Amino acid sequence: PDYPHEFPKNFLWGGATAANQIEGAWNVDGKGLTTADVVRQASDRKKMSMDDVTRASIEEAVADTTDTHYPKRRGNDFYHRYEEDIRLLAEMGFKVFRFSIAWGRIFPNGDDAEPNAAGLAFYDQVISTLEKYHIQPLVTLSHYEMPIHLTLEQNGWASRKTIAAFNRFTETVFTHFRGRVPYYLTFNEINTGTWGFHETGAIDTDRSSDEQLQLRYQALHHQFVASAMATKQLHAIDPSAKMGCMLARMQTYPATPNPVDVLAAQQADQRNLFFTDVQARGEYPEYMNRYFADHGIRIQMAADDEAVLKANPVDFISFSYYMTTVTSADQGHVVNGNMATGGRNPYLQESAWGWQIDPVGLRITLNAMWDRYRKPLFIVENGLGAEDKLEDGHVHDSYRIDYLRAHIAQMKQAIGDGVQLMGYTMWGPIDLISFSTSEMSKRYGFVYVDQDDEGRGSLARIKKDSFYWYQKVIQSNGADL
Ligand code: BG6
Numbered sequence: 001p002d003y004p005h006e007f008p009k010n011f012l013w014g015g016a017t018a019a020n021q022i023e024g025a026w027n028v029d030g031k032g033l034t035t036a037d038v039v040r041q042a043s044d045r046k047k048m049s050m051d052d053v054t055r056a057s058i059e060e061a062v063a064d065t066t067d068t069h070y071p072k073r074r075g076n077d078f079y080h081r082y083e084e085d086i087r088l089l090a091e092m093g094f095k096v097f098r099f100s101i102a103w104g105r106i107f108p109n110g111d112d113a114e115p116n117a118a119g120l121a122f123y124d125q126v127i128s129t130l131e132k133y134h135i136q137p138l139v140t141l142s143h144y145e146m147p148i149h150l151t152l153e154q155n156g157w158a159s160r161k162t163i164a165a166f167n168r169f170t171e172t173v174f175t176h177f178r179g180r181v182p183y184y185l186t187f188n189e190i191n192t193g194t195w196g197f198h199e200t201g202a203i204d205t206d207r208s209s210d211e212q213l214q215l216r217y218q219a220l221h222h223q224f225v226a227s228a229m230a231t232k233q234l235h236a237i238d239p240s241a242k243m244g245c246m247l248a249r250m251q252t253y254p255a256t257p258n259p260v261d262v263l264a265a266q267q268a269d270q271r272n273l274f275f276t277d278v279q280a281r282g283e284y285p286e287y288m289n290r291y292f293a294d295h296g297i298r299i300q301m302a303a304d305d306e307a308v309l310k311a312n313p314v315d316f317i318s319f320s321y322y323m324t325t326v327t328s329a330d331q332g333h334v335v336n337g338n339m340a341t342g343g344r345n346p347y348l349q350e351s352a353w354g355w356q357i358d359p360v361g362l363r364i365t366l367n368a369m370w371d372r373y374r375k376p377l378f379i380v381e382n383g384l385g386a387e388d389k390l391e392d393g394h395v396h397d398s399y400r401i402d403y404l405r406a407h408i409a410q411m412k413q414a415i416g417d418g419v420q421l422m423g424y425t426m427w428g429p430i431d432l433i434s435f436s437t438s439e440m441s442k443r444y445g446f447v448y449v450d451q452d453d454e455g456r457g458s459l460a461r462i463k464k465d466s467f468y469w470y471q472k473v474i475q476s477n478g479a480d481l
Contacts, residue, residue: 005412005413005415005416006412006415006477006478006479007411007412007415007477007478007479008415008421009477011095011421011422011423011424011477011478012095012096012136012138012378012422012423012424012425013093013094013095013096013423013424013473013474013477013478014089014094014095014096014097014098014135014138014423014424014425014426014429015089015094015097015098015425015426015427015428015429015430015446016097016098016099016138016380016381016425016426016427016428016429017078017097017098017099017100017428017429017430017432018099018100018140018143018144018145018188018432018435019099019100019101019102019105019143019145020034020036020037020072020075020100020102020143020144020145020433021036021072021075021076021428021432021433021434021435022075022076022078022099022430022432022433023075023077023078023079023102024067024073024074024075024076024077024078024079024080025075025077025079025080026067026070026072026073026074027065027073028079029105029116029118029119029122030105030108030116030118030119031102031104031105031108031116031119032104032105032107032108032109032110032147032148032149033061033062033104033147033148033149034102034103034104034145034146034147034148035144035145035146035147035148035151035156035197035198035201036072036144036145036198037061037070037072037073037145037148038053038057038058038061038062038070038148039053039070039072039198039438040052040057040061040069040070040438041069041071041437041438041439041453042436042437042438042439045352045353045437045439045442046353046354047437048195048198048436048437049436049437049438050196050197050198051196051205052205053197053203053205054203054205054206055152055203058148058151058152058203062148067455068455070438071433071438071439071440071453071455072433072438074433074451074455075432075433076430076431076432076433076440076449076451076459077459078430079122081459081461082125082126082129083129084461085430085447085461086126086129086130086133086135087133088430088447088461088463088467089133089135089429089430090133090135091471092429092446092467092470092471092474093471093474093475094133094135094429094474095134095135095136095423095474096135096136096137096138096183096423096425097130097135097136097137097138097425098138098139098140098185098380098425099126099137099138099139099140100139100140100141100142100143100145100188101123101139101140101141101173102119102145103141103142103145103146103147103166103169104145104146104147104148105118105119105122105123106119106120106169106172106173107147107165107168107169107172108147108149109147109149109150110146110147110149110150110162110165110169111149111150111165111168115172115176120172120176123177127177127180127181131180136182136183137180137181137182137183138181138182138183138184138185138380138425139173139177139181139183139184139185140184140185140186140188140246141169141170141173141184141185141186141187141230142166142186142187142188143188144188144189144198144199144435146162146201150162150165150201151201151202151203155201155202155203156197156200156201156202156203156219157193157199157200157201157202157219157220157222157223158200158202158204158215158218158219158222159222160222160302162201162222162226163222163225163226163229166226166230167226167229167230167233170186170226170229170230170233170234171233171237174233174234174237174238174241175237177238178237178238179238179240181238181241182240182241182242183241183242183244183316183378184230184234184241184242184243184244185243185244185245185246185318185380186223186226186227186230186231186243186244186245186246186314187199187223187227187245187246188246189246189247189248189320190220190223190227190245190246190247190275190279191247191248191272191274191275192248193216193219193220193223194213194216194217194220194271195216196212196216198435200215200216200219200220200223201219202215202216202219204216210295210296213295213297214295214296214297214298217292217297217299218299218300220275221299221300221301221305224278224279224309225302225305225308225309227245227279227314228279228282228308228309228311228312228313229308229312230243231243231312231313231314231315232308232311232312235312242315242316243314243315243316244314244315244316244317244318244378244380245275245276245279245280245314245317245318246318246319246320246380247272247273247275247276247317247318247319247320248272248319248320249272249319249320249321249365249369250272250323250324250325250342251269251324251325251358251361251364251365251368252265252268252269252272252324252325252326252327252342253265253324253325253326253327253345254326254327254328255326255327255328255343256328258329260329261327261328261329263329264327264328264329265326265327267287268325268327268342270285270287270288271288271291273372274287274288276317276319276369276372276373278309279313279314279317280313280314280317280373280375281313281373282309282310282311282312282313283306283309283310284299284309314375315375315376316375316376316377316378316422317369317373317375317376317377317378318377318378318379318380319365319369319377319378319379319380319381320379320380320381320382320427321361321362321365321379321381321382321407322355322381322382322383322427323350323355323356323357323358324345324348324356324358324361325342325343325345325356326342326343326344326345327342327343328343344356345358351384351385351386352385352386352387353385353436353437353442355385357384357403359406359407359409359410360410362379362382362407362410362411362414363410363411363413363414363417366379366410366411366414366417366419366421367414367417367419370414370418370419370420376420376421376422377419377420377421377422378421378422378423378424378425379411379421379423379424379425380425381425381426381427382404382407382424382426382427383400383403383404383426383427383428383444384399384400384403384404384444385434385442385443385444386399386400386442386443386444387441387442387443388431388443388448388464390448390450390462393462394462394464394465395448395462395464395465396464396465397464397465397466398465400444400464400466401465401466401469404426404466404469404470405469405481408424408473408478408481409481411424411478412478426444426470427444428443428444428445429444429445429446429447430445430446430447430449430461431443431444431445431447431448431449431451432444432445432449439453440452440453440455441453445464446463446464446466446467446470447461447462447463447464447467448461448462448463448464449461449462450462
């Protein structure tokens, strides 16, 4: 007989977004230019759009006052349509909505003397609209953007000075929204800082790969400290609010039972879990010392950094889950996906962008994360990027329903295994600009947005078949999949 399991009554069903992928209005109401505003659409779907960012490309972007080449300047126009959009989320029964507050709307240069009142007012309106529909906000404080001024002046997170600037922003947010935001996350997918610019805000494409590693892990150290300081601030300013960390979790499997492959997979997993290890346990794990020594990386720490990390671990652990990978000791058979390198798994199918789809892997991930940390977990991103077809005013996205249904079924199994899961915010409930490629045509939503890759279209919102399916899932608290 099936072991009895169901979603807890207060389970947080919802969806997730990021300011620079939805808002648009890139130069409105005092907002400063950010790192997301200088990224062009990728030349190739299998590449990351921010891989080619250089100082020269940023200077060219800063001088360009149009949104023609920079899709994240356009978003999906949430800035002007948030009321309609939140009404659609409410119609699906959302309990929680994840969005980010753009640092550059509050402090246009990152280090201004005073916050920009118009920026705070915009998020006041968003939160008031959520309150009207009893949807709880889950706010990311840094989702792949920072004021470009900090990049040009001090190379973003490579500089220790950025910690104080960020904590000024977080203190302003916690104070201003006190009592209205129950859940915060500091850095979105913090581990992707090892890939560079979009997370670190540091230009390093002109450096050797060893120099890049040194710079990126140092930048990440500054983010760890800033995150711990933000947790400390939140607990003092708004004691009932909870702080989470956020990891792009990429479970990897050994390519064969050969122990050298198993070891290689374990080491790859450690380099992914390192980030949550620091943020949840409050200290650098020993296994990274060896990795740092092997790669000549030396982390510069201030005298009390370790004490700050230790005293301020996060309250809960959140992660995104899109795919798994395969690792072999010889690193053969590299996958073509734009966000992961690893081997092909012959048991899995992949999306059009090469992301390997693995619902059972989500159950494995949830169990492993719960065992490792014993802190509540929150899946804050999951979903299928696909090219939808609008036909006679309808989008029949059964492939998306299949993907989400399979993942939610595995979440239910994990809850049956004893995992404490707070909620699930699927990625991109209303179509938005892709992070990795900056395409509009890579869609995740329950709601179709009439806009193409060049920014043409009426921006009208159209409910897809999956809209009604997710409404039923939430209404039945996950019983009716
Ligand atoms: C995560 C990011 O990496 O995946 C999101 O946190 C992103 O910002 C999402 O949009 C899906 O990735 P993509 O590249 O398909 O938009």
